[in-house]
Amino acid sequence: MSDHDPDPMLEHLGALPAHDLPPRDVERLRARAHGELRRSDRRSRSWAGRLYRRVEPFATGALAASYLAWALSVVVP
Amino acid sequence: MRLSRAPPGGVVAPVEAVFERELLARLRRGDEGAFDLLYDAYRPRVFSFLVRLSKRRELAEELVQETFLRLARRAEGLAEDTVLRAWLFTVARNLYVSHLRATMLENERIDQLTLEEAGAMPSPFEAAAASETQATLERALGRLPAPQREAVLLVAVEGLEPAEAARIVGIEAEALRQRLSRGRALLRAALAEEDHPEAPAAPGRPRAGRGTGGPR
Numbered sequence: 001m002s003d004h005d006p007d008p009m010l011e012h013l014g015a016l017p018a019h020d021l022p023p024r025d026v027e028r029l030r031a032r033a034h035g036e037l038r039r040s041d042r043r044s045r046s047w048a049g050r051l052y053r054r055v056e057p058f059a060t061g062a063l064a065a066s067y068l069a070w071a072l073s074v075v076v077p
Numbered sequence: 078m079r080l081s082r083a084p085p086g087g088v089v090a091p092v093e094a095v096f097e098r099e100l101l102a103r104l105r106r107g108d109e110g111a112f113d114l115l116y117d118a119y120r121p122r123v124f125s126f127l128v129r130l131s132k133r134r135e136l137a138e139e140l141v142q143e144t145f146l147r148l149a150r151r152a153e154g155l156a157e158d159t160v161l162r163a164w165l166f167t168v169a170r171n172l173y174v175s176h177l178r179a180t181m182l183e184n185e186r187i188d189q190l191t192l193e194e195a196g197a198m199p200s201p202f203e204a205a206a207a208s209e210t211q212a213t214l215e216r217a218l219g220r221l222p223a224p225q226r227e228a229v230l231l232v233a234v235e236g237l238e239p240a241e242a243a244r245i246v247g248i249e250a251e252a253l254r255q256r257l258s259r260g261r262a263l264l265r266a267a268l269a270e271e272d273h274p275e276a277p278a279a280p281g282r283p284r285a286g287r288g289t290g291g292p293r
Contacts, residue, residue, distance in 0.1 A: 013233040018121035036149035041107035
């Protein structure tokens with residue numbers, strides 16, 4: 001923002017109030033979000049979730065390497 | 078700075094960076110208390126940004142809900158260096174842009190994927206303004222072309238640094254500064270016109286009561 005010609009009115013922009021959702025919607029959304037947090041937490045704590053997190057980087061790397069090998073086999077005579 | 082739960086109808090002060098990192102770590106572990114602190118701190122700001130950007134309160138309500146639900150769903154996967162304020166505004170802004178694109182595709186108008194507006198809609202906050210100054214500013218903000226309005230909202234209203242705002246919008250910092258400068262000039266002209274409505278408007282200036290059309 002230019003400081004060459006300050007306008008007092010524009011200084012009030014930073015003071016514009018923040019409005020909010022209706023209180024009932026605030027709490028309803030809070031409850032839904034808590035549910036999402038709990039679901040996410042259950043997924044991460046499951047043995048499948050832990051196993052996936054450990055294996056995923058290696059699986060991704062292996063997949064990328066195999067694709068590269070295939071691509072080279074096609075391109076390189 | 079200690080963060081306290083917002084009083085009914087009140088707004089919590091912005092969270093300091095250090096405290097926010099601690100909250101982020103707790104949030105990544107699924108801590109509901111950490112989510113609540115961030116939710117109460119940023120919900121009004123993100124909602125207000127969306128209302129002023131879209132000029133549609135109902136749409137902003139939907140988008141702010143989706144923004145925070147995504148935060149909850151993706152909390153565990155957030156990077157350790159995530160800046161939550163930027164993350165929230167980025168997600169909120171992108172949800173709005175996606176909505177616009179979907180609307181334009183439905184209307185078979187895919188000519189330009191910019192922030193278009195459907196005519197000169199008044200700002201939903203203008204009627205709720207506590208003073209004439211606020212009402213005047215809300216009205217002038219609402220008349221800005223969407224790209225300039227977005228830049229002014231992020232930097233002048235929300236207090237983000239131009240570089241941070243540029244990352245949120247997905248453009249170069251210099252481009253954001255140009256939008257900001259243009260938006261400020263248009264605001265100044267609009268406010269001057271409010272003071273002197275009988276003066277003819279200069280070319281390119283938004284005139285009171287008329288839409289500003291597409292982005293500039």
